[in-house]
Every structure is written in structure tokens, then in C-alpha cells.
Amino acid sequence: MENFQELKQLLSQPKKIVLIPHRNPDGDAIGSTLAMSHYLAKLGHECEIIAPNDFPKFLKWMEGARKIGIAEYNPAKCRIQIEKAELIFILDFNNISRIDEVGDWLQRSTVPKVMIDHHQDPDQFDYMYSDVNLPATCQMVYNFIEAMGHLDLIDKTIAECIYTGIMTDTGNFRFRNTSASTHRVVADLFDRGIEVDKIYNNVFDTQSPNRLKLLGLVLESLQAMPEHRTAYMHLTREEQLEFSSQKGDTEGFVNYGLGINNFVFSVIFIEDQQHDFIKISFRSKGNFDVNNFARKHFNGGGHINAAGGRSDLNMEETIQKFRELLDIYKEELEEVTL
Numbered sequence: 020m021e022n023f024q025e026l027k028q029l030l031s032q033p034k035k036i037v038l039i040p041h042r043n044p045d046g047d048a049i050g051s052t053l054a055m056s057h058y059l060a061k062l063g064h065e066c067e068i069i070a071p072n073d074f075p076k077f078l079k080w081m082e083g084a085r086k087i088g089i090a091e092y093n094p095a096k097c098r099i100q101i102e103k104a105e106l107i108f109i110l111d112f113n114n115i116s117r118i119d120e121v122g123d124w125l126q127r128s129t130v131p132k133v134m135i136d137h138h139q140d141p142d143q144f145d146y147m148y149s150d151v152n153l154p155a156t157c158q159m160v161y162n163f164i165e166a167m168g169h170l171d172l173i174d175k176t177i178a179e180c181i182y183t184g185i186m187t188d189t190g191n192f193r194f195r196n197t198s199a200s201t202h203r204v205v206a207d208l209f210d211r212g213i214e215v216d217k218i219y220n221n222v223f224d225t226q227s228p229n230r231l232k233l234l235g236l237v238l239e240s241l242q243a244m245p246e247h248r249t250a251y252m253h254l255t256r257e258e259q260l261e262f263s264s265q266k267g268d269t270e271g272f273v274n275y276g277l278g279i280n281n282f283v284f285s286v287i288f289i290e291d292q293q294h295d296f297i298k299i300s301f302r303s304k305g306n307f308d309v310n311n312f313a314r315k316h317f318n319g320g321g322h323i324n325a326a327g328g329r330s331d332l333n334m335e336e337t338i339q340k341f342r343e344l345l346d347i348y349k350e351e352l353e354e355v356t357l
């Protein structure tokens with residue numbers, strides 16, 4: 020971070036601070052905002068986290084998670100909190116368009132903004148710590164606290180939040196950007212008392228029977244295209260209603276396609292429950308760049324191996340468009356080395 024000393028100076032006086040994760044916050048978004056807010060509170064700041072919309076139950080066990088303001092439920096209250104903020108942290112995203120109307124409130128605010136994030140092509144903010152090589156914003160929050168000279172302030176609660184973000188964003192320590200430094204951070208979190216079995220249990224083993232049935236349905240829809248080393252799945256609105264699908268229930272389904280021998284590209288198409296569009300998740304292995312693919316063809320983006328997008332066509336047309344695109348990428352997909 021270029022002007023880190025200036026930010027450090029800013030943080031030396033107690034302030035009203037608002038922290039914001041991206042829309043549809045995941046483990047890294049919630050983990051990083053909670054870890055940072057617990058840390059800043061220890062420095063004497065008054066912190067509020069404002070999420071654009073609600074997040075799944077399997078992230079609500081973390082200390083402070085239930086106090087997070089949800090803009091879609093309490094817009095007036097959240098807007099006022101942003102108006103009153105003297106400093107704003109933007110974590111795990113780098114582009115105002117990812118936070119819906121919270122972005123409008125943010126743009127109206129003239130206070131300094133600090134962005135900490137690992138996605139590509141960040142917008143410009145007053146203070147920026149951007150590193151696309153790190154696997155999780157939570158690892159960056161750890162690095163930030165270390166740079167502040169405050170590792171001793173990382174207690175078990177903060178360590179749990181950081182671990183949760185790293186664990187979920189690295190796919191349990193198996194995605195490519197997981198590095199020695201990631202494991203060193205995690206080793207230090209162990210020293211601070213985290214219980215990994217408890218965290219794993221809280222995040223992964225709290226599924227409803229309906230979620231597993233929904234997974235069964237999604238796997239049933241799987242289309243394998245060995246020629247393209249690609250698998251895709253889909254889920255309609257009716258199917259989600261049938262199993263009373265909750266927010267977060269479809270998280271991780273897309274990864275199953277990458278479990279097929281020699282496959283490098285997996286996609287899931289999910290019809291939005293309220294609005295007429297298709298939400299798409301892309302996952303890949305090796306150097307097949309789904310960030311690029313999502314940006315170019317489906318109004319989305321993300322990372323090289325994990326990205327999201329959307330389509331305003333109906334399900335059938337969206338899948339048709341996708342299949343046509345695959346032919347263009349056939350060679351590129353063939354060449355991916357594992």
C-alpha cells in the first residue's frame with residue numbers, strides 16, 4: 020500500500036468506521052469484514068458492517084455476524100450509517116457495481132476509502148491494497164494487521180474469521196494461489212487457538228436434507244462434453260421452489276464438474292428466484308481463464324479459475340449460447356495442462 024503511513028496516522032484517532040463486503044457475501048467477504056472490524060474495535064474505533072444483501076446461515080456463527088446491517092432489509096438505517104462514517108473499508112471487492120444501491124451511498128460519501136481486495140482491475144480508491152496473487156482477502160487482512168505491527172491483537176475470534184475466509188476462498192487449501200505464505204498465516208492462527216474441526220463443522224456440516232436433494236437434482240442435470248473437457252449443470256426456479264432452496268444452498272455445486280477425470284471447465288446455470296435472469300458460476304483448472312470468459316460473454320468476472328456472470332436470455336437460450344461459445348474455445352480447452 021503506497022500511502023500506508025498516512026492511513027496508519029488516520030487510524031491513530033478513534034473514528035466511526037463502516038466496512039462493506041460485496042453483494043452475496045461469501046466466507047471471505049464476511050470473514051474479512053468481521054476480522055477487520057474486531058481488530059479496528061480493539062484500536063478504539065466504532066465499527067459497523069453493512070452488507071448489500073443477506074448471506075447464508077453457515078456464515079452466521081462467526082462472532083458479530085448477526086449484527087451486520089443488511090441494506091436490502093434496512094436501507095434507511097444503513098444509508099445513514101454510511102453518511103455518518105468517517106472512514107470506509109471496502110473488502111473483498113474492488114468495483115462499486117458489486118454492491119447495488121450501497122454503491123450510490125458510497126459515491127456520495129467524501130470520506131477516505133480503503134480497499135483491500137484480491138480481484139483483478141480495481142477501481143481507484145484513496146488507500147488500496149490490491150494483490151491478485153493472494154487467494155483470500157482474509158490473508159490480506161492478516162497481512163494488514165501485521166504491517167500495522169499488531170499481530171498480538173489477533174485473538175481467537177479474529178483468527179476464526181480469518182481462517183474461515185482463507186478456507187472457503189482456497190477451496191479448503193487446494194486452489195492454485197494457496198501458497199507457503201497462506202499456510203504460514205494459518206499456522207499462526209492455530210497458535211492463536213482456532214479449532215479447525217469446529218469451523219469446518221459450522222461451515223460445511225450444517226446442510227438441510229433438502230439441500231442434498233437439490234444437489235442430487237443438479238447432478239442429474241449434468242451434461243458432460245469430453246471433447247471440450249467441460250461439464251455444465253442447471254437449476255430452474257421451479258426446482259428451487261420444490262426443495263424450498265435457501266440462499267447459499269447452491270454454493271459449491273459447480274465444483275462437482277471439475278471432479279470428472281481430465282475436465283477443466285465446469286459451469287452451473289441457476290435461474291434467479293425473483294427476477295428474469297440466469298445466474299452463472301464458472302470454475303476452471305489450470306490456465307483456462309474464466310474471469311475473461313465471464314467478462315467477455317456473460318457480463319461478469321472474478322478470478323482466473325472462479326468467476327460469475329449473468330444472462331438475460333432464458334435458460335434454454337443461455338445454454339445454447341454457451342454451447343456455441345464452447346466450440347470457439349475448444350482448442351484452448353484442449354491445451355490446458357493439469
Ligand SMILES: [Mn+2]
Nearest residue numbers: 047111156188
Ligand atoms: Mn475473496
